[in-house]
Each structure stands twice: as C-alpha cells, then as structure tokens.
Amino acid sequence: MSFGTLLLKVQHSEVSGCCCEDVQVKVVDLFCGAGGFSHGFIKDSDRHLAVDIDQHALATYARNYPTATVWNRDIGRLHSSEIQESLGGRPEVVLASPPCEEFSKSNPESYRPAADRIYGTGTARLLLDAIRIIGDLEPQVFIIENVAAILRSGGHDIIVREFIRVGIKNIHFNLVRAHQHGNPSKRLRVFISNMKFKLPRRNPPTVHTAIGDLPPLGLDAILSRPVAIPNHNLVPVMESRMKKVRRARSGQGVRHFRISKSKTQANWVRLRPDQLATSINGLSRYIHPTEDRLLTVREHARLMSYPDSFVFTGPVESQYNQVGESVPPLISHLLAQEALEHIE
Template sequence: MKPRIIDLFCGAGGFSRGFKESGFNIVFAIDNDPACGKSYKTNFPEAIVLIDDIKNVSGSDITYFTQGKYDVVIGSPPCEPFTGANPNRERDPLDRLYKDPIGRLTLEFIRIVGELKPKVFVMENVPAILDEPIRNSLIYEFQYVGYNQIYFNVLDAEKYGTPSRRRRVFISNVPINPKPVKRLIRVIDALSDLPPPSQSNIPNHEYVPISDKKMKKISRLRHGKALYYYYGDSKVLPNFIKLDPYRIAPTVLGSSRFIHPFENRLLTVREQARLMGYPDDHIFFGGKDQQFNQVGESVPPTLSFAIAKFLMETMFK
C-alpha cells in the first residue's frame, strides 16, 4: 500500500507533486486561498481539499475527512515573518514565531503534527527561521508534541534539477539527504523548447501586459541586471531581472518577475513555473498575480521529488 500524505498550507501543490511522482498517495490538503484550492484539486483530483483557516481545523477533523492513518505530513507555513526580504518583520526573532499572527501559523503546523502523530513530518521554510533563539523554540515545540529528534535539513534546489536557485530548510523528525543530480539545469535548458505564447495552447502560457515605458527600459538591460531594487529587512532584492540564458535563474519569488533572456517581455507564468521545475500539465488558477504567487511561493517539484524519493527509499521500503 502506498504511504499516505497530508499537505498543510498546500498552495498549488508543488510540495505534493514530487511526493506523488515518487509513489506516495496524496489524501488530504488544506489552504485558506480558494484559487490555490482550485489549482490543487485540479492537479490532485484524488485528494480531499479543504479551503479553510488552519486554526479552525483539528487532527480529528482531518481523520474524519479521510478515515485512515497518515504516514507523512508535509507543509509550508508562510515564510514572510522570518525572511530578511520582509522590511516589516519583527525585530525580536521570537516575536516572529510567537507574536506575528502569520508567524504563529508555524505553531499550527506543529499542533496538527502532534495530533496526527505521523511516522514522518517535513516542514519547509526559509533558512532564516533557524535564527536563534527561534531554532531552539522549534525544537521545544516539536518535543512538546512528542518528537524528540528534530533535524534541520538545509537543501539547495538547484542541486536537485531545479533551474533556479533556492535554499530552504526542511525541518523533520528524520534526516533528509537526497543525492544531487550530476548536471545543473540552466535557463536556456528550461525554456528553449517552449513555443511563443501567441502560438501555444500550453496552460498558463500567455503574454503578461507591460507598459511601453517599461518596455523601453527593459530593452536596454543586460543579462543578469534588474530594472528595480528594493530593500528588505537585511538584504537588497532585485526585480524585473533580465535572465542570463546560460546560468541558473535567481530565486523565484511570488513578487518577482523575470525578463525573457532573448525577448523584450516578461516571462509567462508557465515559463516561470518551468524555472521551478513544474511540468507543463500542472495548472494554476486565479488572476495572473495569484498564479505567479502560487509558483513563487511553492516548493519546487524537482526538489520535492528528491526529498520524497529519499524518504521512500529510507523510511518506506
């Protein structure tokens, strides 16, 4: 029997996608965004998808919906309270976890894990969630719900077949150490076989409108340079980056837009999804900004697949 998966804060299903392709059975997912829920249900019709605030849901509710034991709980609580890209994050690190209402959603993930007691849990977030003393607090919270061994697995998505850079931590009760791929995937490798948007019926592959003024500025950009730079709490971040075709793309974010390496236009949602390792049959719903957010705020399916394959081989043989 296939191991059963529950996905909390499921988004459009990037995290789940790799697990499904590795042989896991996706049985339940929850997100509070209806557009994410529609995207998820379309891509995982076998799963029960609940659109609700996770604070309103208990482990017994999930058990009622799906009638069974769960082997793995995965999820990606929002990273905004922790990331240095957020200019408004709390000064005190502990306030990011215990005071910020969005940061407290991480505690809701831990609560449900404690109520369901899966064999394995995997919680994804930005490495800044490991800032002290948040790291020790997470250990305490997971121990409080019954998990004494906690591992902070920091992985780089580009080492596992993702055409863009992305360093994330996967907090789990087991060590996760997948084998990297032998060759990095460049932007040109990811995008070169896509037809122009005007000549395609590939889902989510439509032109993104842009003003003539921005178009002129874009035409003068060199590869690797950005049209805008903005300040986070601890870093300066570029936006409207003209991609270098012979390098790995920068980190894809929900708020970021990339410029095509050879054409004076923004990437389509599908092209941006390609840079996250999504296959073309993974569909995104909602407005354009919602679709870009679903792509940029997800776990790359290529990285998820590496994690799931490792767990399947080490924990579920």
C-alpha cells in the same frame, strides 16, 4: 528532447522502485498552496488531504489532483480529529509549508527576534499549529518546509522546544539548495523533519535549457507557428516600463524595492541564458533572456521544475505567487523517494 519531457523522465526515475508504487499512504499537506510539495508523494490516491486558506491556490490544487480531498480552512482552527475522520485513520505522512513572509530576507521586519514573530499575532505563529497537528497525528514521517532564515534569531531553539512540548525529540534541520539537486533556479530552504535527508546531487540546467524550447511571444512570435502551452501567455506591461525592459542588459534589474534602510533588492532582472536562474519568488518578475518581455507563468514554472502538464488557475498575479511560493516538484520527488522507503 525538451526540458519538460526530460523533467518527467527524471521524476519518474526518482520514484521508481520506492514503496509508493505498491502502497498507497495517507498524506496530509497543510498550507498546500498549488501542490508542488505534494507532487512526489501521491499517485492518484483518494487518501490524500490538502488544506489551505487561499482559494485560487486550492483551485489549482484540485485541478491537478482531482482525487484529493481539498479543504479551504484556517489551519489555526483545524483539529487533528477532523483529519483522522476524513482519512479514516492517522496519516503516514504530514507535509507543511507554513507562511514564511515574516522570516524572508526581503521583509524589512525580518531582523526582529524569532520569538516576537512565532509567538506574535502574525502568520508566523501558524508554524505552531503545524507542530501541534503533527504532534497529535504522530505520522511516521513529517516534513515542514520554510525559508532557512526561520532558524535565525532564536528560531532554531524555539522549534526544537515546541516539538519537545508535543513529545517529539528526533528533529533534523535539512538545508536544501534546490539547484544542487537539478532544479533550474536557486532556492535555499530548510526541511524540518524526523528524517535526515541525503538527496542525490546533479547539475542544474541553464535558463536556456529550461525555457528555450517554449514558443516565442509578442513580436518575436510573428514568424512562428502558434503552439498552445498552458500558462504561456504574454504579460502586458505599460509602455513606460517597456522602455526600461528593452534597455535592460543580462543580469540587470530595472526595478528595485527596499528591504532595509541601507539595502535594496533588484526586480525585473533580465536572466542570463547560459546560467542558472536566480530564486523564483512570488512577488518577483524576470525579463526573458532574448525577448523584450516578462517571463510567463509557464516559464516561472519551468524554472521551478513543474512539468507543462501542471496547469495553474486563477488571476495571473495569483498564478505567479502559486509558483513562487511552492516547493519545486523535483525536490518533492527526491524527498518522497527517501521518505516513503521508511513507511511501514
């Protein structure tokens, strides 16, 4: 059985028996991106609204959720009354993944106090708009996803204070390490919610298990019968960089970027086939464990638990970002299983 088939079976088993099989809830996904966060919460519902400012990500979202209402809007200028009018009432669930770049460890400016960022002029202040809309809509369940570093340098207290400001006092900061729940790559995120989640644990697959059944590409594909897999296309690399790719050993990065005055972070790392994959990020690229090439968008998606039926659209660089900036669908399904059981 391929990993993709196994993943679909796991996702189906996680949501079987929960109320989403019988009751269609109204769901809003703010900063929806490609739709990884939505994956576990909707089942062909026409009462689902997705909002983002990224046109390429929205095109992917619309391709995979054809019955959803998709808005290309600046959430900073979005009013909750527009959402209620579109859905025909208040949503039962609000999901949100406001931009995390200003809090990411890879950002050299991440050392600054959280207040300077959240109350500043950058994208970090969009967190306040997510809280504002949640306070207005009063959903039965809300979940805000972000990097765990958002809680540092005063971020935790600011978030609590802003929720109290809109009348919400029941706040839980759920730290989720995706690989501990079966995701093929490491990913630490905080899910801020009015619910405390206890996701089931399972061992994650290795890199080889996750992507090893995909067809080889380039010179390795000469003796193989071609099989069309969405988003599984060879990524061109300049010859000067290919020389470094060919020399790269398992676990070694051939490129580096600076994240502080004294620290750099490896990029273009050759993954170890018998181990868990490192965190899949939008700007990062990885070298195939046994082939001398970069991983494809599909391989990134596999390592983020996306089924092969989920197709990414737009420029290739955007597709990589769509995968790396999303919530793994497997985690979405686990969250949905618990969240939807509490919908009245």
